[in-house]
Amino acid sequence: MSGKTSKRAKAAKIREILDTEGAAIETNTQGFNDDRYESVANLENYEALKDEARAIKEDAIERLPELIEELTAAVEANGGTVYLAEDAADANEYIESIAKDADADSVAKSKSMTTEELDVNEHLESAGVDVVETDLGEWVLQVAEEAPSHLVAPAIHKSRAEIADLFEDHFDPDVPLETAEDLTNFAREQLADQIADADVGMTGANFLTADSGTMALVTSEGNARKTVASADTHVAVAGVEKIIPSVEDLQPFVELIGRSGTGQDITSYISLLTPPIDAPTFNGDRLGDPDDREFHLVLVDNGRMAMREDDDLRETLYCIRCSACANSCANFQQVGGHAFGGETYTGGIATGWEAGIGGEESAEEFNDLCTGCSRCTEACPVKIDIPWINTVVRDRLNRGEDPDTFDHLVTGLTPDEEPAGLDLQKRFFGNFATVATLGSAFAPLSNWAAAAPPSRWIAEKLLGVDRRREMPKFTRGTLRKWAKGREPPADPEREVVLLADTYTNYMHVERGKAAIRTLEALDVEVHVADVTESGRAALSQGMIETAREHAETVADALEPHLEAGRDVVMVEPSDLAMLRNDYRRLLPEEAFDRLSTNSYEVLEYVFGRLENGADLDALADGDGEEIAYHSHCQQRTLGLAAHTEAILDEVGYDMVTSEVECCGMAGSFGFKQQYYDVSMAVGDDLREQFTTPETEDRRVVASGTSCHDQLTDLLDRPATHPVELIAPEEE
């Protein structure tokens, strides 16, 4: 398969990372994520600040060429120089020339992802200049000769004990180093002299303001300050996207960046430097003249100007590298950046950065770890649609594939809009609606066939469906058929069209029936749409054109219903998220707006009916039954978990809720052989929460189909959809 890692090899690599780095990564990222929730909750105008931050970045990237000129003029007026480097080689050569001009033997460096991107250290070392990383995490990695596993906390995959062992092996210290304090003191002492001796101080820049030539550095250790203050020559290396118009524009970012990343309200130091800085130099045994300080700004393009022209990748340039998208990602929390990351960048947004800098192939190995669960989108301080960037790059990778020898097997069986060489696994899961239609028609024969050992083996070999997973069971007879010819309520208050998704129509038909009974009990006449597939399955595999076809079919099929004044109701949150959000990218604006504003999740709709005076007593009584409820990831991003919880509570259930970002199944992700282990590791947190003494006997309730499948595999109790808990019995 064109030199790519096989599914089995990938599974093995992920397994190893889970075993060696998983525990430290999980503790640290989940700690950051919990602290983020707490810290942003204390920020009154959080949403407004995000909007402001986003607007500033949109404007800055739009006006970038002009801002580069303005910044250059400002820096030069301040007494510095500016070099615009086209690519890594160009930047490195220039940086080397500065080191040579300064007669430098050594460079002290504060943490900078952009210099990692350029491999500046390697370049300088090969030119005979020593480089020392001064951020403790980066220094640990320099000693260990490892790559960062996280944007902000690069050594997050290493435990305290591992760092102690590393120092023990490498430095053989006189006294044993045990506590974090011991390790910190030891590192500080090792670094103090090296920083003092360095001839050049190198930093990145979190932001650059065009109006004054000021750079903002966000740190906590004080190493950036020391790096700049100690050497007479300061070099700052920054991507061109770091430029914003004015000093005042820094404010929202200063308030958001620490909270979003590590959950600190603010980091210890926000350095606003307008270099060369005004401090005296260290000149041997006396202080020297501040005017002796030199400053060189290296602005790096390296693919960024082209990203700016790319309608789908452009948003990546708004990224402030806070790490929220990684910390809030259920998969990242298990595997970290060594699996979920490329050459330089890590987490969900790494796909955008790596693809923009090194081409789509640079994101190929890890891109599928983004399941599109969307939990990162509300965490991102600049509101980047990170899942979309992953989907687009996946689509481009699909299209770039060589034709595949198995292709004749699927031609005709799964007609779609995708290129001939598309990976069979993607094609299978992306066209699940077609598979489901056939499966349902042949049930129970198809279930028996899917469960029989040879078939599971074939499914794993050919499609990469993990044999430990049980495929969802088809039912003979669909929801649509069941609903046909039902007697509508005599004098309905409202009419809705139920868009029964693939699962609800063909497999979990019971929840569809419950949805219809519930709506009817609240005086709603229900029509079942003639269409099932929203396009979610295809979109999740990066099959954008196929997803668009589905979106258009859905829009056409629902049009007469909308014309008749009916609301659209859906059971499956991931399909609702298509209509509410993703169709923005797939349909003309007007069609999108219409579907988006008129579609509802079933319990959201019930909530609305009750608010408008419908009779709660028409619903089943919870009677104090103890339940454990897990809301769906996309449901939470849509802000809809609360509706379900309120109703379950209202009708009298005694409820506890889960506290995880995602169940780990995420559509078809957990079925895939290469990701089974990650999926189960993610699910483990949910399993733990639902098997405590307080929860182990509770009935499990979940809103998403894939959460159902996952919960069924994790626990030995079945899961029920909330609508089945409130649906009245059939009369």
Added chain:
Amino acid sequence: MSQTTNESPVEQFTTSLAEIEVDWTTTGLDDIESTLTALIESPAVGVELPIDGVTLPERVETNPDPTAIRTATTGVTPATLAIADYGSVVLESDPNGSELMSLFSGTHVVVIEESDIVGSMAEAFEALGPHLREERGDAIVATGASATSDMGALVRGVHGPKHVHIVIIES
């Protein structure tokens, strides 16, 4: 971060300082010297405060050499602004070496006038914007001690000071 709105800026500021575990002392103009004397541990370095009639205690070396800066136990420098919501102080660079003396010492004693405390980050940037554009200076928004979690737990005192003590001069 302090959220109570009916507190005065100085009350909000000290509430925030308590949250981030930074000590502070409020003092009148007349008592500043004795307040500082009590807080300073030798060897100490510092920068004269831009306040009429105030001089630093004699123990504070105001014209130190690089070694004195690197080995000082206490560094005394003024802050030009404080941000109540965050417990932050704004430290500017100058040819006297404020940046060096606030950074290299084990304990940083920061002196701020009560009238220079603003409520929010937005207010701080309203002042910082024109200032940085005109003066082209450097300003560190410093909040608490230098810190790291890179070694497996939170440790204070990394490359910068381990302790910060804020002295607020009442207006």
